[in-house]
Amino acid sequence: MANTARLMGNGDVGEPIQLTVTPDATLKAAIAALIAAGTEVTGKLLKWSGAGNYEVSLCADQDAPAMIITSFRENKADSTYDLGVELLQNVVKNLPYRTGATCALAGKVRVEGSDYMYIETDAGATVGYVLAVNTTAETADVLFS
DSSP states (O other): OOOOOOOTTSSOBSOOOEEEEEEOHHHHHHHHHHHHHTOOOTTOEEEEOSSSTTEEEEOOTTOOOOEEEEEEEEETTTTEEEEEEEESSSEEEEEEBOTTOOOOTTOOEEEESSSSOEEEEOTTOOBOEEEEEETTTTEEEEEEO
């Protein structure tokens, strides 16, 4: 049997559920702005909107992330986007935190800031469990269950 152990802080572990979802109007506009600015769309943290089938929206500062964008494509016919996402459950994800943000072992996480990609730990957070913190790379391995 092969050794299935991995080094700590060395990337994602697990097989997350992958879905194709649709952005709400606010996220659609944000994606268009990111593309126009030449900014990466993948890696942004999202939540369910609850307003439509498989519809998602951006996480605001201090929201609990539910998924991460892994791919996207524009539908030229109707000017919408299909987003490929990985659900944050039953997986360990290696996620970035911002310089100066609190990221503590055993903490729960939430989105930090308005660029939808950084995390922080806080007593008010409700998801995840920080297993490891890499202060050099400013990343944390977070267990979502």
